[in-house]
Amino acid sequence: MRPLPHRLSGIVLAATAAALVVSSCAAPEEKVADDSASVPAPETGSIPVTVQQAYAPAVVEKAPTRIAALGVGDGDTLLALGVMPTTIAPFADPDQATAPWNADLIGDSQPVVLANTSAALGNEIPKALATSPDLITAVGADPTRDQFDLLTKTAPTILRPAQYKPWQVPWNAQTIQIGTAIGQPDLARRKIAETEAFLAGIRAKNPQFAGKTAVVVTASPTGGVSVYGPEDGRAQTVAGYGLTFPPVLRDTITSGFYGELPAESLDRLDAADIVVAVDWEGSNDKLRSNPAFTRLEVARSGRVAYLPQEVGSAMSVPTLLTIPWVADQAVGPLAEAAGSR
Structure with missing residues (x-):
């Protein structure tokens, strides 16, 4: 999966990726209520779990109830796995949480929109923390180590698998990473199999x-x-x-x-x-x-x-x-x- 800036061409992302290294920020003073977030019960035996990733493993000790999607594309994966995240980082229109491919799943819910995680992640972190998450996904982002350490003070934070470079995590690896962290590894594998079968059908036709x-x-x-x-x-x-x-x-x-x-x-x-x-x-x-x-x-x-x-x-x-x-x-x-x- 290759993370992209909201609505754009690789050129802009590559140019702005360097900006991700600047910025760590303090947790916000106020918390934003968001009653639309929802998470399905974890699969039997799936939690607690240790997720291997860049920087340091993430240990999820209890089933999350509020998950903030900080990475581009992470919100889609959470929605597909039955989770309504507290935040979402769009990549089509940076000012809108919904897009044609996820609008039906979001419905009337109103996750907080993180409009610029690709180019200015540090500016979006306070908004994510303000939703009181007990799990944060940043697979489709490139936090600095300082930003990661800041995030983990609030909740376990899920990053890309260490073998992949930022913005280059394949969609199936991203799905497994997030599915494992939220206690839905079997569902993640089934969704991957369904999507692979869909693509096989395209090739056959x-x-x-x-x-x-x-x-x-x-x-x-x-x-x-x-x-x-x-x-x-x-x-x-x-x-x-x-x-x-x-x-x-x-x-x-x-x-x-x-x-x-x-x-x-x-x-x-x-x-x-x-x-x-x-x-x-x-x-x-x-x-x-x-x-x-x-x-x-x-x-x-x-x-x-x-x-x-x-x-x-x-x-x-x-x-x-x-x-x-x-x-x-x-x-x-x-x-x-x-x-x-």
């Missing part, structure tokens, strides 16, 4: 994807594109459909999960069977009118799938909820592009 490569890009203001690497959530999404990242473009990934292709190097995109262009504030329109892009073989032959911004944002953080919603929007355009070759 679209044999044209087999053996093909795809690269996800966003047009940049300079006339080039940002390229999202195999560890990024958007690339993980199309990989679930059976498409692989073009090996010859691996050297373009120079900033963790993404890289840049300047305008003069756009011809390298012709190495991909499919180019998936995700919009960001009109970037797809700019790409369609960019002569350096439209004269590429991949563009002239109809092998570009243009996806709207909300779909691209949802792709950036694959979760139990976004995966099926994105598929409904994206598989059709990708199948059309794949059939053009």
